[in-house]
Amino acid sequence: MNFNYGISSELKDLNYLDDVEGSVLFRIDGNVIDSVFNDNQSQDLLRTIQWSKSNVEKVSMEMKNNNLQKVTYELNDFYILFFVVNRVTVLTTFANQNANLSLLSIEAKRKSQNISQFL
Amino acid sequence: MQISTGTTSHRSINQATKNVIKDVIEDINGTPDFVLVAFTSNYRQSDEYKQALSKICEESGTTNVMGGTFPGVATSNELPTTQGCSLMAIKSSEISFEKPFSYSNVRINPKKGSEIIFDAYQKQKNKSKIGFFLTPGPLYQDDAFEQMKILDTIFAKKFKGMFNFIGKIIDKSMGKGGYGGTLFAEKILHMLLNQGVENILGGATIDLDMKACYQFSGEEIFRNALVGTVFSSDKYEFGHGWTFDRSQKSKKFDISGFLKSSGYIQYINERSANREFRDIIGISEELYEEAFGNFAYASLLYLSALKKPNKEYVPFVSVCHPILDGVVTTIPERYLNENKIIADFFTQSGTGIQKSAYDCATNISKNLENLKFGIFINCSNRLLIAGDKIDKENMKIKEALGDEVPFITLYSGGEFSLIGNNPVYSSVSVHGIVAGENKVPIKNVVF
Numbered sequence: 001m002n003f004n005y006g007i008s009s010e011l012k013d014l015n016y017l018d019d020v021e022g023s024v025l026f027r028i029d030g031n032v033i034d035s036v037f038n039d040n041q042s043q044d045l046l047r048t049i050q051w052s053k054s055n056v057e058k059v060s061m062e063m064k065n066n067n068l069q070k071v072t073y074e075l076n077d078f079y080i081l082f083f084v085v086n087r088v089t090v091l092t093t094f095a096n097q098n099a100n101l102s103l104l105s106i107e108a109k110r111k112s113q114n115i116s117q118f119l
Numbered sequence: 120m121q122i123s124t125g126t127t128s129h130r131s132i133n134q135a136t137k138n139v140i141k142d143v144i145e146d147i148n149g150t151p152d153f154v155l156v157a158f159t160s161n162y163r164q165s166d167e168y169k170q171a172l173s174k175i176c177e178e179s180g181t182t183n184v185m186g187g188t189f190p191g192v193a194t195s196n197e198l199p200t201t202q203g204c205s206l207m208a209i210k211s212s213e214i215s216f217e218k219p220f221s222y223s224n225v226r227i228n229p230k231k232g233s234e235i236i237f238d239a240y241q242k243q244k245n246k247s248k249i250g251f252f253l254t255p256g257p258l259y260q261d262d263a264f265e266q267m268k269i270l271d272t273i274f275a276k277k278f279k280g281m282f283n284f285i286g287k288i289i290d291k292s293m294g295k296g297g298y299g300g301t302l303f304a305e306k307i308l309h310m311l312l313n314q315g316v317e318n319i320l321g322g323a324t325i326d327l328d329m330k331a332c333y334q335f336s337g338e339e340i341f342r343n344a345l346v347g348t349v350f351s352s353d354k355y356e357f358g359h360g361w362t363f364d365r366s367q368k369s370k371k372f373d374i375s376g377f378l379k380s381s382g383y384i385q386y387i388n389e390r391s392a393n394r395e396f397r398d399i400i401g402i403s404e405e406l407y408e409e410a411f412g413n414f415a416y417a418s419l420l421y422l423s424a425l426k427k428p429n430k431e432y433v434p435f436v437s438v439c440h441p442i443l444d445g446v447v448t449t450i451p452e453r454y455l456n457e458n459k460i461i462a463d464f465f466t467q468s469g470t471g472i473q474k475s476a477y478d479c480a481t482n483i484s485k486n487l488e489n490l491k492f493g494i495f496i497n498c499s500n501r502l503l504i505a506g507d508k509i510d511k512e513n514m515k516i517k518e519a520l521g522d523e524v525p526f527i528t529l530y531s532g533g534e535f536s537l538i539g540n541n542p543v544y545s546s547v548s549v550h551g552i553v554a555g556e557n558k559v560p561i562k563n564v565v566f
Binding site: 009012013015016017018069070100101102103104105106107108109110111113114 | 128129130161190191198199200201202327502503504505506507509510
């Protein structure tokens with residue numbers, strides 16, 4: 001198995017960026033296709049992930065209706081970046097408040113495009 | 120002529136290097152004559168960069184390799200990355216490349232740096248030529264702003280001459296420790312101008328955390344060095360230019376008190392510079408802190424630009440830190456010494472950035488045809504302003520140059536050019552060169 005290639009590898013890449021706490025590839029109905037998290041997860045992060053899972057369908061619908069490629073939320077001291085991957089999947093990145101959102105969103109966009117090639 | 124460019128991203132520098140070698144070096148049939156390599160600064164460790172550089176030299180079969188680290192890198196055929204590598208490899212019998220040079224004491228002795236560039240420039244005898252160099256970018260100690268509080272004291276305001284002298288000593292001492300800004304590059308441009316050099320493009324390597332940036336020359340890696348080369352050709356010309364987002368202009372202001380050696384502005388419009396700066400741009404202290412605190416207090420959206428009489432505006436970064444009464448700037452002494460200087464704020468926007476990149480690419484290629492390649496030094500602050508829309512800027516460059524023209528963009532910590540007899544040391548700007556053939560003038564035919 002090649003650990004340097006594929007969806008998991010792309011998610012791991014995101015997690016290596018400064019201040020990123022985790023990344024999840026969601027199907028728009030809320031099912032998780034793949035995910036990677038840092039070892040130490042706080043209660044706040046878990047609550048934020050749970051919120052994302054519950055709301056990804058609603059968020060995806062909004063993005064689709066308004067033709068948005070990216071949406072950013074701020075919740076429980078975390079940034080949540082949703083990037084459209086294709087019609088049925090969304091890449092979600094969780095970052096702490098110290099994250100440089102500009103740099104992070106450049107890489108998340110690149111990763112979402114790379115992931116779309118694997119699906 | 121063979122030119123190949125590519126960008127790869129990966130959490131491991133080894134994997135990113137392996138991929139970029141496969142995409143770019145293996146695309147060249149034979150040994151490239153020159154390789155420009157740009158890594159993002161997130162890998163941090165010099166050993167990692169050294170191994171990667173050795174691998175590139177080994178696989179390409181040449182040590183005619185130069186480059187450095189930047190927060191973001193991009194090429195014409197890929198999305199930009201903030202976690203990876205961009206490479207441009209050129210094999211050409213029509214362009215001559217000077218073996219890359221390096222000088223590791225450039226912060227202290229810019230004169231020596233300019234002499235090394237001049238020597239390399241002189242060696243190239245072809246008709247058209249351009250020097251290309253990279254320098255260390257701004258690096259500051261964690262408590263740099265604390266240390267600057269001395270510049271707000273009553274003594275600093277009353278005894279400016281003495282404090283200018285002290286400022287010079289502090290700058291030198293910081294330079295010895297590998298810290299400081301990039302004003303030495305402005306001195307290099309003027310020294311080269313005095314030596315008759317006409318065409319130079321340069322940029323500063325940078326890590327946005329301002330912890331460490333690296334420069335590469337051959338297989339060697341440096342933390343505080345000038346690295347560079349010279350391209351020359353009898354067949355091709357090098358179109359060269361620069362610009363910044365001039366689309367929206369705000370209010371004029373008067374720099375009424377400053378310490379020229381440190382680029383420190385004490386008073387604007389006869390008022391405390393920090394407060395007046397925020398009043399002019401109409402932003403509260405809290406909002407300014409919230410908006411720019413994470414970006415080292417760089418005024419990304421409100422860019423101060425200065426203009427000498429009968430010259431064009433040149434933009435500079437102004438850092439407005441809450442613990443200081445003044446404003447820290449990148450304005451060179453040469454500008455502050457000028458009596459009739461005009462100072463303005465320009466409002467930056469994502470759209471304006473795209474337009475300025477298009478303008479720059481259009482301008483440098485207007486007299487050329489059969490374009491071969493381009494190199495763009497683009498400010499990393501523009502990368503922060505544009506965020507994930509930064510690829511649109513490269514699409515605009517592509518639109519201006521043509522779909523098939525390969526180019527590389529390095530997001531730098533300062534942009535420098537010597538265009539004819541005009542030295543340009545600026546911030547939040549884009550500078551670029553493009554190689555191509557001179558357009559043959561179409562003669563009017565009279566029947």
